[in-house]
Amino acid sequence: MQLTMKFGGTSVGSAAAIRRTVELVGQQVDEGHQVVVVVSAMGIRPVKVTDLLLQGAHAAVADDAEKPREIAALLRQVHQEAIAGVVEEGELRQALLAEIDAFVRRFSDLCGAVRVLGELTPRALDAIAGMGEQMAARIVAAALQTTGRPAAAVDATALIVTDAGFQDATPLVEETASHIEATLPPLLAANTIPVVTGFIAATPDGITTTLGRGGSDYTAALLGRALASDEVWIWTDVDGVMSADPRLVPEAHTIRALTYREVGELAYYGARVLHPRTIRPCVEAGIPLRIKNTFHPENPGTLIVADGSPVAGNGAMKAVTAIGNQSLISLEGNGMLGIPGIAARTFSAVARQGVNVLLISQASSEQSICFSVPGSSATTVIGALEDEFAGEFRRRDMDRVWALEPVAIVTVVGAGMRGTPGIAGRLFSALGNAGINIIAIAQGSSECSISLVVDEADTRDAVQEIHNLLQVVPAR
Ligand code: ADP
Ligand code: ASP
Ligand code: MG
Numbered sequence: 195m196q197l198t199m200k201f202g203g204t205s206v207g208s209a210a211a212i213r214r215t216v217e218l219v220g221q222q223v224d225e226g227h228q229v230v231v232v233v234s235a236m237g238i239r240p241v242k243v244t245d246l247l248l249q250g251a252h253a254a255v256a257d258d259a260e261k262p263r264e265i266a267a268l269l270r271q272v273h274q275e276a277i278a279g280v281v282e283e284g285e286l287r288q289a290l291l292a293e294i295d296a297f298v299r300r301f302s303d304l305c306g307a308v309r310v311l312g313e314l315t316p317r318a319l320d321a322i323a324g325m326g327e328q329m330a331a332r333i334v335a336a337a338l339q340t341t342g343r344p345a346a347a348v349d350a351t352a353l354i355v356t357d358a359g360f361q362d363a364t365p366l367v368e369e370t371a372s373h374i375e376a377t378l379p380p381l382l383a384a385n386t387i388p389v390v391t392g393f394i395a396a397t398p399d400g401i402t403t404t405l406g407r408g409g410s411d412y413t414a415a416l417l418g419r420a421l422a423s424d425e426v427w428i429w430t431d432v433d434g435v436m437s438a439d440p441r442l443v444p445e446a447h448t449i450r451a452l453t454y455r456e457v458g459e460l461a462y463y464g465a466r467v468l469h470p471r472t473i474r475p476c477v478e479a480g481i482p483l484r485i486k487n488t489f490h491p492e493n494p495g496t497l498i499v500a501d502g503s504p505v506a507g508n509g510a511m512k513a514v515t516a517i518g519n520q521s522l523i524s525l526e527g528n529g530m531l532g533i534p535g536i537a538a539r540t541f542s543a544v545a546r547q548g549v550n551v552l553l554i555s556q557a558s559s560e561q562s563i564c565f566s567v568p569g570s571s572a573t574t575v576i577g578a579l580e581d582e583f584a585g586e587f588r589r590r591d592m593d594r595v596w597a598l599e600p601v602a603i604v605t606v607v608g609a610g611m612r613g614t615p616g617i618a619g620r621l622f623s624a625l626g627n628a629g630i631n632i633i634a635i636a637q638g639s640s641e642c643s644i645s646l647v648v649d650e651a652d653t654r655d656a657v658q659e660i661h662n663l664l665q666v667v668p669a670r
Contacts (some may be wrong), residue, residue, distance in 0.1 A: 195424040196228045200392060200414035203237020203244075204431040205488040206330050209279020214488055216280070216337045218429065219387065223343065228382050230417055231345075231389045233334050234410040235326020236272060239431075243269065243326035244393075244407075247301065251322045254305035255314035262305035270298045273329050280337040290336050297325050316360035320394075320404045323361075324351075327391035327410070335389040345387040350413055353377055354395035356403045363395055363403035365416055374420040390417060411469040415483070419475035426476060427484045428468065434485040434496030435460065435467055437513045442654055443661045449513060451497045451506045456513075456607050457483075459643040463552070463605035464517030473498075501609070508610035510617060514660040515607070516653050520552065521572035521599040522633060525579060526562040529591025537563060543582040547574050553603055553645050555634035564634055566647065572597040600650040601633060606660055609642040618644060620663055628659045 199222070201215045215233075222229050235243040246265050253261035273294045281287040304322050308314050331347040338345035355370050356363035381388045392410020395403050405412045411428055418426040435457060438446040452460075454477045461470040467485060476483050476498070486495035499505050530536050540563055544551060549571040555564045567575050579595045586592040611617050618635070621644065625632055634647040648656045 196230075196421060197222055197425055197427060198230045198232065198414050198418040198421065198423040199427045199429060200232040200410055201234065201334070201488065202410065202428070202430045203234045203242050204239060205429050206233050206276075206334055207236050207238045209276050211488065212276060212280050212334060212337050215334060215429070216341055216343075218488065218491055219338065220341060220343060223387065229387055230378060230382070230421065230423070231334065231338075231387060232392045232410060232414045232417065233327065233330045233389060234392045235330050236276065238272060243272065243329070244323055247322050247326055248319065250301065250305050251308055251314055251319055254309040255312065257309060257312070259309060262302060262309075266298050266302045266305075269301065269329075270294065273298075273333065276333055277336070280333065281340050286336055286339065290332060293332055294329055297329050301325055317358075317401065320360045320363075321402050324391070324394035324402050324404055327393045331389045331391045335387075338387055338389065343387060344385060345389055346381055348377065348381075348388045348390045350391045350394050351396035351400065351402055353390065354405075354413065354416055355398055356395040356405070358397050358401070358403065360403055362406040363397075365395065365405075366398070369398065370416060371420045374417060378417070378421060405471070406469065408466060408469040409471075411472040412475075415472040415475040415481075418481050419479040422479065423481055425482050425484060427486055428472075429486050429488045430467060431487065431489060432467065433487045433490055433493045435465070435498075435513070437664055438657055438661045439465065439515065442516070442657050443514075446661065448493070449496055450494065451499055451503075452512065453501045453503060453506045453609055453642075454483075454498055455501045455642055456506070456609055457496075457498050459605065459607045459638050460513055460515050463515050463603060463607075463643065463645060465513070465515040506609070508613075510608050510610040510614040511606050511660075511664050512608035512610075513606070514604065514657050514664065516602050516604045516657050517552065518600065518602040518650050518653055519569040520566045520601050520603055520647075520650075521569050521575075521597040522564060522566050522601050522647055523572065523575055523579075523595065523597050524562050524564045525583070525592065525595045527586065527590075527592030527594070528561055529586065529589070530561055530563075533591070539582055540579065541565075543578045544575055547571070547578050549575055553634075553636045553647065555636045555647065566601065566603060569599055572599060598633065601647050602650045602653040602656075603645050603647055604653065604656045604660065605638070605643050605645040606664075607638075607643045611644065612641045621646065621660065624659045624663050625656060628655060630656050630659065 483498035
């Protein structure tokens with residue numbers, strides 16, 4: 195089999211974790227599989243290297259020289275400690291230490307430049323944010339070599355070509371495929387394990403971009419598609435996709451199998467275990483996706499299969515997830531009744547601001563439109579709508595546009611919900627009995643999810659109450 199295996203932050207977060215990762219890769223190679231490895235930046239909970247890099251950049255633009263210095267020292271220390279634990283003393287270690295040192299110096303230089311300019315562009319942020327993966331890939335490749343397995347760190351800037359949408363760039367499929375085909379198969383043919391940086395990519399001009407936070411999962415899916423991998427495995431620090439974030443609901447259980455659509459909805463509505471864009475390349479290429487725990491590899495984890503596959507079972511409600519820090523924007527007015535084009539104008543105006551609408555909810559009358567946007571975008575969106583409908587406001591056809599915040603979107607997912615009557619009623623009663631007010635409700639377009647908007651302060655309770663329901667609503 196040809197396997198693309200991605201190891202998340204905690205899976206490379208310490209020397210011990212890296213040794214485990216190397217062992218897991220080695221096992222698959224020993225079983226005769228061809229393995230392409232993708233790694234995230236080191237994540238030493240609660241500190242993630244990517245967060246540190248970004249904090250340094252933000253401190254620099256605020257004219258703070260001290261913070262980037264502290265972060266540089268911490269970056270050096272964390273990576274040096276990992277190296278000391280996985281690579282024996284000698285030439286390889288020295289070369290690796292020098293490389294890490296060069297990255298940390300580059301981080302300091304970039305922060306210095308940002309501080310002098312007093313400006314932090316999305317492009318500079320990506321150049322800084324991507325260094326965590328570059329350092330981790332080099333360490334993991336060296337760790338593999340130390341165990342006698344030929345390996346080479348590969349920067350995905352040479353593989354994944356994207357547009358210039360810094361911080362959340364979109365891959366150009368054909369260019370990416372040809373770069374990958376030119377680079378990885380020759381390494382594999384020489385029995386060298388490629389260790390590819392997750393998260394980062396580059397524009398056709400070679401300028402570093404990133405695929406959005408958590409984007410290393412997406413990198414693995416892109417490589418999997420281009421290489422026609424038999425499977426893509428995502429190694430993380432939990433036993434697969436669970437019925438809820440185990441940090442919110444300690445009794446959450448692992449779901450053995452989910453469909454692409456179900457996991458897509460979960461990821462889109464906040465389940466951090468998988469980057470939402472990971473699904474599409476896998477669906478397109480028909481590649482099964484597995485989520486497994488680096489620290490409990492014996493656990494089968496979760497298998498993601500084709501929509502409608504009987505393997506995924508048909509449990510009505512399978513999982514619940516939440517995404518916080520949202521604003522619910524309402525556009526209201528008597529004069530909106532029956533006037534065509536209001537919704538189209540509303541969402542075009544929002545889209546022009548580049549803001550992502552996570553949920554649209556229909557009000558009981560036609561006198562308002564209501565949708566959610568990330569809290570940080572609320573002011574921009576309200577301004578854009580005031581401009582768009584300036585005439586309507588003047589004529590009093592529209593009364594106001596306002597934001598209710600902070601709210602959270604709590605989403606319950608399960609393809610079997612479609613054919614199970616009374617799900618919404620059960621959700622309402624469960625939350626009602628717990629004294630949680632439901633502000634709005636929306637059904638996912640794929641009909642395998644229902645989202646509820648609640649006060650952000652009610653998030654944990656709402657997730658817990660719905661999770662209690664998952665146990666009692668039987669599978670069909
Ligand atoms: P990695 O660095 O391995 O990609 P992440 O932190 O990005 O790790 O994702 C794994 C985390 O996702 C878990 O530790 C868990 O807290 C969180 N998570 C959120 N929702 C879920 C869910 N439904 N199932 C499993 N994990 C979840
Ligand atoms: N290191 C990146 C992040 O923290 C990408 C990833 O973890 O997948 O967002
Ligand atoms: Mg992740």
